[in-house]
Amino acid sequence: MRLVILEDYDLASEWAAKYIRNRIVQARPSADRYFTLGLPTGSTPLGCYKKLIEYYKNGDISFKYVKTFNMDEYVGLPRDHPESYHSYMWNNFFKHIDINPANAHILDGNAADLQKECDTFEQKIADAGGIDLFVGGIGPDGHIAFNEPGSSLVSRTRVKTLAQDTILANARFFGNDLSKVPTMTLTVGVGTVMDAREVMILITGAHKAFALYKAIEEGVNHMWTVSAFQQHPRTIFVCDEDATLELRVKTVKYFKGLMHVHNKLVDPMHSVKDYKD
Amino acid sequence: MPSNKSVSDAPITQFINCRILRDHRLQRDDLWVREGKILNPEKLFFDEEGFADLQVDCGDGILAPGFIDVQINGGYGVDFSQAADDISGGMALVAKKILEHGVTSFCPTLVTSPPHIYHKVRATDRVLVSVQVLPQVSVDDGGPGGAGVLGVHLEGPFISREKRGAHPERYLCSLAGGGLKDLLEVYGSLDNVAIVTLAPEIPGSLEVVRQLKERGITVSLGHSVADLSQAEQAVQHGATFITHLFNAMLPFHHRDPGIVGLLTSDQVPENRTIFYGMIADGIHTNPAALRIAHRAHPAGLVLVTDAITAMGLPPGRHTLGQQDIEIEGLHAYVAGTKTLSGSIATMDMCVRHFQQASGCSLEAALEAASLHPAQLLGISHRKGTLNYGTDADFVLLDDELSVRATYIAGHQVWRK
Numbered sequence A: 001m002r003l004v005i006l007e008d009y010d011l012a013s014e015w016a017a018k019y020i021r022n023r024i025v026q027a028r029p030s031a032d033r034y035f036t037l038g039l040p041t042g043s044t045p046l047g048c049y050k051k052l053i054e055y056y057k058n059g060d061i062s063f064k065y066v067k068t069f070n071m072d073e074y075v076g077l078p079r080d081h082p083e084s085y086h087s088y089m090w091n092n093f094f095k096h097i098d099i100n101p102a103n104a105h106i107l108d109g110n111a112a113d114l115q116k117e118c119d120t121f122e123q124k125i126a127d128a129g130g131i132d133l134f135v136g137g138i139g140p141d142g143h144i145a146f147n148e149p150g151s152s153l154v155s156r157t158r159v160k161t162l163a164q165d166t167i168l169a170n171a172r173f174f175g176n177d178l179s180k181v182p183t184m185t186l187t188v189g190v191g192t193v194m195d196a197r198e199v200m201i202l203i204t205g206a207h208k209a210f211a212l213y214k215a216i217e218e219g220v221n222h223m224w225t226v227s228a229f230q231q232h233p234r235t236i237f238v239c240d241e242d243a244t245l246e247l248r249v250k251t252v253k254y255f256k257g258l259m260h261v262h263n264k265l266v267d268p269m270h271s272v273k274d275y276k277d
Numbered sequence B: 001m002p003s004n005k006s007v008s009d010a011p012i013t014q015f016i017n018c019r020i021l022r023d024h025r026l027q028r029d030d031l032w033v034r035e036g037k038i039l040n041p042e043k044l045f046f047d048e049e050g051f052a053d054l055q056v057d058c059g060d061g062i063l064a065p066g067f068i069d070v071q072i073n074g075g076y077g078v079d080f081s082q083a084a085d086d087i088s089g090g091m092a093l094v095a096k097k098i099l100e101h102g103v104t105s106f107c108p109t110l111v112t113s114p115p116h117i118y119h120k121v122r123a124t125d126r127v128l129v130s131v132q133v134l135p136q137v138s139v140d141d142g143g144p145g146g147a148g149v150l151g152v153h154l155e156g157p158f159i160s161r162e163k164r165g166a167h168p169e170r171y172l173c174s175l176a177g178g179g180l181k182d183l184l185e186v187y188g189s190l191d192n193v194a195i196v197t198l199a200p201e202i203p204g205s206l207e208v209v210r211q212l213k214e215r216g217i218t219v220s221l222g223h224s225v226a227d228l229s230q231a232e233q234a235v236q237h238g239a240t241f242i243t244h245l246f247n248a249m250l251p252f253h254h255r256d257p258g259i260v261g262l263l264t265s266d267q268v269p270e271n272r273t274i275f276y277g278m279i280a281d282g283i284h285t286n287p288a289a290l291r292i293a294h295r296a297h298p299a300g301l302v303l304v305t306d307a308i309t310a311m312g313l314p315p316g317r318h319t320l321g322q323q324d325i326e327i328e329g330l331h332a333y334v335a336g337t338k339t340l341s342g343s344i345a346t347m348d349m350c351v352r353h354f355q356q357a358s359g360c361s362l363e364a365a366l367e368a369a370s371l372h373p374a375q376l377l378g379i380s381h382r383k384g385t386l387n388y389g390t391d392a393d394f395v396l397l398d399d400e401l402s403v404r405a406t407y408i409a410g411h412q413v414w415r416k
Helices: A009-027 A046-057 A085-092 A114-127 A164-174 A190-194 A206-216 A225-231 A249-257 A259-265 B041-048 B087-101 B115-132 B180-187 B205-214 B228-236 B258-264 B287-296 B347-358 B362-368 B371-376
Strands: A002-006 A035-039 A066-070 A072-074 A133-137 A158-161 A184-187 A199-203 A235-240 B012-022 B025-028 B031-034 B037-039 B054-065 B067-072 B103-111 B152-155 B193-198 B218-221 B275-278 B301-303 B316-320 B323-328 B331-334 B394-397 B403-408 B411-415
Touching: A002 A009, A002 A249, A002 A259, A009 A035, A009 A046, A009 A133, A009 A199, A009 A235, A066 A114, A072 A085, A085 B041, A114 A158, A114 A184, A190 A225, A199 A206, A199 A225, A206 A225, A206 A235, A249 A259, B012 B362, B025 B362, B037 B041, B054 B362, B067 B087, B067 B152, B067 B347, B067 B371, B087 B103, B087 B347, B087 B403, B087 B411, B103 B403, B115 B180, B180 B205, B193 B205, B205 B218, B205 B228, B218 B228, B228 B258, B258 B287, B275 B287, B275 B371, B287 B347, B301 B347, B301 B362, B301 B371, B347 B362, B362 B371
Parallel strands: A002 A235, A035 A066, A035 A133, A133 A199, A199 A235, B012 B054, B067 B103, B103 B152, B152 B193, B193 B218, B275 B301
Antiparallel strands: A072 A184, A158 A184, B012 B025, B012 B031, B031 B037, B054 B394, B316 B323, B323 B331, B394 B403, B403 B411
8 A cells, every 4th residue: 555645735636646647648548448547526636637637738648548437426416416426527527628428437326227327337347448547535434435334345336325424514515405415326336446456545634534544544444445445456545744643653654754756656747748659 | 420410410619718708707618519509518528428520719718698789770881771772781781890899689770760761671671581591590690691680679750859869850750549550550560670769758658568568579768758757657568678878868867867767766577677778989978977877777788889870981071861971080970060970889899988987897898788688688598698508699809808709600700
């Protein structure tokens, strides 16, 4: 496991974006060989998306041969609702880049047969050859995607009922009206993310500090589903200083001491311009 | 192969690198157009998995809805009210030239005239239709040939003798013959009429207001000596517009504010906005008066040019009909005098002047020339906004609000 600690949110976002950029550019994706990316929503990855858009606008990266799979979507929320994850992805990422709409996959929370929709999603991931890099965020209770505490650590894409904590936390996005907050979602399982060849988890802010502690300093526990990634061979946690507040000094010092190694992953930055023949 | 053929295989254009006037503010976003309408790109992306065939770089300009001029009497030597043999050609000329000013649709305005003029115009309207029909753009919506015609604005002859202004006195009419019947006698027909300006103090006018409203025709109050209560009654019967506020009406008085008082009247039915035309050329309305009106009732301000024959002509002396006119800068004088012969303002000038004089936002200035006239005419579901599904009539401007290019139905119809 790698733990990358940056000074603040902006630097953590930038580091994550640089990493994604390097991975995509170095994979040299083409019509025969797409790069597959798993993507999160929420406030944490916003800064990272902004940076990726900037790289795209500068001509350093292209998403023409990238396939994306989003982690989750609410059930029963109209797709064009401003809080739907379709709207989020469109407004914060897809509309700004050159991805082919046919390659952008988001679960349909309004599908007639929800479980079938989930099974199809898994199949599409398999057809794409699996996910090269799954980017995720976590909730304060350590949930990854909508795998609430208690979710099976080998779960697959499925319908999930939200925990009361999550519903209450989400009320602020729905005019503080609890009756309007969706109570069910479609979400990839912990096992789905575990299957990715590489996983990057973004954790920023003091309110996520306890979750980060549970994720890396305690044992694997289905009450903190993100802890499952201790058993993934290639996982990077990218966090800011605030998120380390609950960690032991020893842990923080150890990983900070490794920063010169980790920084080699993003420095130098690669660009598609380097590969133009 | 960009869009999903099952929905449409028409090409899609994406206007990029621009700020779009939408929801009353300038937003950094792209504008997508297909088949002459503004497209919702999110639906295109998720439903059709489609993308743009063509990208147009707007050079960081502003995209605003095309301007709508609901009061224009002519220009470039053409007077819509003169029964010239080739008035359809004249109207087409003006329609084409005002594309330069960002105007994408307009209401050709006829001042008080004898009945044979109205009939003539109506006949030539049809000629205009047959001349301008293009394969993909209907004449009503305009196109490369010129701005669209939304319908005629008939200003008079049912107006006040005292406030007739430049309207010829001998052709003024009463409504003694039974209201709508008088209108039909004078105008011939009410097809293709968008606005009628009348004076509400004329006996029988209230019934006419109601009947015009029922036919979907906008009634405007103007050239009138009406007091406020008469004006309010007309509004309660369906009038929604005031023709060139302050001009050709009783001056504001604190014990009887007259038609001007409608701007702050509490007798206006709920959910109804009173709109008022404003000639913001810096000459016909003092900037202080403009500010008074704007601050009292910003949502109702509609910029109009009220332009006359001389609009668009170069400086110097011109013979127009029976009159010699001397054009100096923004003024058109009766030759040899300092008497103003009418407005020669262009719509883009009015937008700029209004913004500077009122100190309002760019957004508000642009909406006064687009959204508000569309709301006035009840067509804001298809014109006057850049909302999804509306006509792709828009204007590309720089930050000084100078027009760089004009588009109708998504096609560039003029460019600097």
